[in-house]
Amino acid sequence: MTKRLSLILLLGGAALALGACATLQRGPVGNAAVPQPAKAVDLDRYVGLWYEIGRYENGFERGCEGVTARYARREDGLVSVVNSCRQGGPDGPEKVSEGRAKVVAGSDGAKLKVSFFGPFFVGDYWVLDRADDYSWSIVGEPSGRYLWLLSRTAEPSPEMRRVMLDRARDLGYDLDLVRPTRHAG
Template identity: 50%
Template sequence: MLKPLLAAAALSLPLAACMSSPPDRLAGDQPPPTVESVDLDRYLGLWFEVARAEHGFEDGCQGVTAFYEMNDDGTIRVINRCWKDSLDGELDVAEGRARLADPGDTAKLEVSFFGPFYGDYWILDLAEDYSWAVVSEPAGRYLWILSRDPQPGEAFIEERLSFLQGLGYDTEGLVYPDQWESLAAMPTTGLPDGAVQ
């Protein structure tokens, strides 16, 4: 899963190297722990952004999705989509790529939307069935809660927030973008053919 958007974009995904940094949300100096390993083939596909830390490159973004598919060279194609200000707003699509920072650690990726600049994409928590994920980076400045379901429910959100608080994250002021009522209700504009099964 590798995250959101705009011409300055990310989802999923992190562009810390290219943007002014938001505040650190993680207490202490230790980076957060990640999951032990990730089956990248299972991680591919469509993700909905349920919550995010506030940052400039997703300002006003609603209906945010991230789509990942494997490239022939072993990198991952990343397509982030955002509707500006409302689900009826203008669509922004940003395309980038992700790669493993260390081939031996499948929970730590790097994502780029701008040439040689990469931002960390660390998977902190992941459902056994790959139905949701929590993504951040070493300093805790960027944070996303992702789900395969655009409406995973309040109990799901509370459980993920509790997990993050247990790691020392400040979860106050997270952004909860509007999302589609269902997968069927989501426009497929900007996604490759066959992206939505």
């Protein structure tokens, strides 16, 4: 009976792992040569609430609008990450994901390792560029498949949007792949 139970648990675990992989679908490469971050990041200035203004579509945000990310320092030296989105539209039901991040040593605070699924899946989070006043940031990772344009306000000015998009283009990103994020009015 023990061998049978072990086999059932192994198959169940494999099915869960395959299901998790399917939800983490990789999109097209929008930047084949992702640059290193342009500036150091002062984590004390970076923490707080960010609104997603645009992104490369990905499996874990499919159907999401009204996307926000809240970062906070933890007593253990890590950073708490709380991502939320509204399913189906800016006023849809809220979905929340909680994770944690660790600053990569030697990165001047611009690179983090983020985990939402325990120690089994750790992703790169690179602050590729940011405004000097921390009013916007451009976040990516080494594969060039993910990109996020973030702002401290849900509706940045047209000028700020243009600056973020121009800078993302200058960093090598294909802007045709950027999906604008809608927020409740």
